Amino acid sequence: MSTPLAQSSPAPEDEDAPRPPDNNHWHNVFRSITTGNALVAVLSVVLAVIVGSLMIMFTDEGVRESSKYFFSRPGDFLTEARDAITGAYTALFRGSIYNSRADDFTTAIRPLTETLKFAGPLIAAGLGVGLAFRAGLFNIGGRGQMLLAGAAGGWIAINVDLPAPLHLPLAVIAAMLAGALWSGLAGLLKARTGAHEVIVTIMLNYVGFYLVFYALSQQNILQAPGSANVKSLPMQESATLPKIFGERYNVHLGFVLALVAVAVVWWLLNRSALGYRFRAVGENPHAARTAGIDVGRTYVVVMLIAGSLVGLAGANQALGTVTSGVTVDLDAGIGFDAITVALLGRSNPIGILFAGLLFGAFKAGGFSMQASEGIPVDIVLVIQSLIVLFIAAPPLVRALFRLPTKEAK
C-alpha cells in the first residue's frame, strides 16, 4: 500500500493533489534557461558587455600605465579608460555597421553587409537549436549536421550538371536533407531507447566530422581530383548562392533564406498543429502523452526539422560564403554559436533573428577591433560566453542549491 510520507509542502491551493515527480524539477530548470521573456536576454547582454568593457579596459596599455600613478593623477586613468572603451566600441561599430572613415557611402555601408552575411547562418542554425529547445530537446549536433549538409550540398554543386534554377535549389535541399537525417538519427535514438540527445548529438559531431574528412580524402568521393588537400573542388557557378546587393558586397541569398526560415518557424510554432504539439511536448510531456500525442514520434519530427534548419546554415557556408571548396572547418564554429543565439533569443524565432544579427555584428566588428585597437578578437568570444553564463547560471544555481524560485510554501 502506498504511503504519503514526507514531501515538500504543497501550494495552498492543491493540498490534496500529489506532487509531480522530481524529474519535473530539472525539466523546469531547462525551460527557465531556454525559454522565457526578453528581459533576461537584454540584461545578460548588458551585463556581459559591462564585464567585457572592464576586460578591454584592464588589458589596454594606456590604462595599465596610468593606473600606476592613479592616486596622484586619477584624471589620466579615467581618460585612458574612457578612450579604451569608446575606442573599442567605435571600432566594433565601424566594423559591423557603418565605416565612417570610408570615402563614399557604398564603401561605408560594407560592414553592415558583412554583418548580414555572418548573421545568416547563425540565424538558421539558431532556429535549428531553438526549435529543438521548444520541444524540450538540446541539439548540440550543429557541427556534425552542418558538415554533412555542406558535404551533401557541395557534392551536388560539384558533380551534378543542371541549369541554375534547378541546380541551386537541389543543392540546398540536399544539404537540408543531410542535416535533417543526421539530427533525426539522434531523435530516433531518443524516442526508441531514451538515449539522451546531448550525448548522441555530441558523439555524432565526431562521427560526422570524420565521415566528411574521409569523404574529402577520397578522390572518388569529394576530394578534388589530383590534389592531396582535404578539400573538394570549388562549387559550380550554377549552384552558388547569388549575391543580393551586387558584386561589391559579400552578402548573398543565404541571408534571405534565413529570413524565410524565421517566418516559416514562426508559423510552425505559433499557427500549425505540429508546432502546437512540439510546444505541448516541450512544456509538459506527461499531459501531452495523456492527450494522445506520441512523444517519441514528436521528438523524431522535431529533430528532423531542426536538423534541416542547421543544414540550411551548412548550405549557406558551402554554397555562399566559402564557395572555393568544402573543407572540414566549413562550420566555422557556427554550430556552437547557434546554441548561444538560441538561448539569447529565448528559443523564439523573432528573438533568434535579433540575436543572430547581434552575433553577426560581433563577428564582423571583432576583426576591426583587433585591427585598429589591438584588442584580441577573442574578447568577442568572451562576451558571448558571458552571455550564456548570465542566462543559464541563475536558474542552475537556484536548482543546485534548492533555493526557492518564489517564497517557500
Next chain:
Amino acid sequence: MQLALRGITKRFGSLVANDRISLTVEPGEIHCLLGENGAGKSTLMNVLYGLYQADEGEIVLDGDVQHFSGPGDAIAAGIGMVHQHFMLVPVFTVAENVMLGNEATGFGGSLDLDAARARVREISERFGFHVDPDAIVEELPVGVQQRVEIIKALSRDAQVLVFDEPTAVLTPQETDELMEIMRQLKAAGTAIVFITHKLREVREVADRITVIRLGAVVGEASPTASNAELASLMVGRPVELTVHKEPPTLGEDALVVDGLTVADASGLVHVNDISFSIKAGEILAVAGVQGNGQTELTEALLGLQEHVGGSIRLDGKELRGRRVRQILDAGVGFVPEDRQVDGLVGTFSIAENLMLDRSFGAPFVRVGSVQLGKLKAFAQQKLREYDVRAPGISTHAGNLSGGNQQKVVVARELSRDLRLLVAAQPTRGVDVGSIEFIHKQIVATRDAGIPVLVVSTELDEVAALADRIMVLYRGRIVGIVPADTPREVLGLMMAGERPAGAVA
C-alpha cells in the same frame, strides 16, 4: 494551555492569504477550522508553526505573546503538528522517528534508543495506541503511521495539537479510531485544532467551529448546524451537497473488462485479474483507499500503462494494447487524477488546453493549421458554460485555481463525442461550488446514455454519484455492491474484508 491567534495577516505579494484572523482554543477543547481548499487554513497553520512569519498579528499562548523563528521554537513552546503528508523517515523504526530532532544522548553523544522506546510505550499505553516502538514505519498501515506522528508530537510535550486534514488517507474505520483518539487527548487537557473541509467529521467531534473563507474568518458555527448550513458558510451561498440523480436508464453492456492485470516495470502487480462491466447510462464508482490499484486501472483503460494483460472491450472493440490516440479516438474521455501533471499544460492558455487532445484534424485543425477563430469561439463558450473564473481565454492554465483547472479539463472531455468517461478523483482539491457543478456534469453525461467510471477516495462522492460501487483492495475486487450499501460495510470492504452476499 490556551492558544490565541490575534489578527494574523499574511500576504504573498498582492494575495492576502490570511486576513486578520483571530481565534482562541481552550485547553481540553476540539476547535475545528473549516474551509475550502485555498481558503488559507494551511497558511495559518504554517504561521502558527513558525514556518512563515505573519505580516501582522500575534500568537499568544496562555497570555504570553510568542515569537517563533522556526518550527523548533513552536515545538519548544508546546505546539505539535500532525501533518497531512507525514514527516516520517520510512526506513527508521517508530522509536527512531519519534526521537528525531530531539534525541536523548548518553555517554559521549551515543544515542539512547532505550529512552526513546520507553517514551513511545508510555505514550502509546496512555492513549491506547498499540504501537510497537521497533516496527519499521514503512511497513505499518497508514492509520498506524499517523499515530506515530501523533506520538512524535506528544513526546515533545505538546499541549496544543494541530491536525492538518488528517483523514484524507484513512479508511472510515481508521477515521473513527482517530476521532476516538482526539476525544481522549481532549480529556487529557490538550487543546486541539482540527483542520478539515469534511463536514461529517466536523460535526462528529467539534466543540467549536471557525469557518474561513478567502483568507478571512466568516464566523463561528455551532456543532449542531446541518451539513448544508456549514457548506453555505464555507462557500458563501446555498450549496447543494448531494447531486440530484434520477434512477439510471440502463442500456447494453458498453465497457467489458475481463481478467485485467496491470504490472509495473519491476513486475509488481498493481491490478490483479479483475473483471467487471459497465452498462450504457450507468455510473460505476470505484471506492478504496489511495494506492490499491485504482490509478493503474484508470491508466490501463487509457493505454497509459505498458504491462497490461486481459481484455478491455468498449462497444465490442478491443482497446487493450492500443495506443492512447486510438483509445481517445474510440470515444474514451479521461479526467486524470493529477490535473497539473497529466491533464493540463500550465504554460498554455485555457484555449490551447481545450484542444490538447484534439490537435489532429477537425474542428480545430485544417490543413495542418490551427483554426484560431474556431478555437477562440469554442473557448469563450466553454468558459461561460462551465463558469470558469478567469480573466479570459488566454489566461495560462497554471494561474487558475484547482477548481477552475478541473473545470477546464472536464469541459474539454465532455465536449468530445464520448462513448465512455473515466474520471479519477474528479473533485480532489476542488472548491465546494465547483464540486457541485462537476457532479452535475458527470450525472448529465450518464443520463445521455454514456457509461461512466468514477474513481474516488471520498465515500460521500462515491455515495452521491454511484449507481453501483466497486471496491478495490490490493489490486483485487473485494465486491461490486449497490449504491445504497451502508458506509460501515463499504469501510470494511475498503480494508479488504468481504461481506456476505457481495458480488465478487
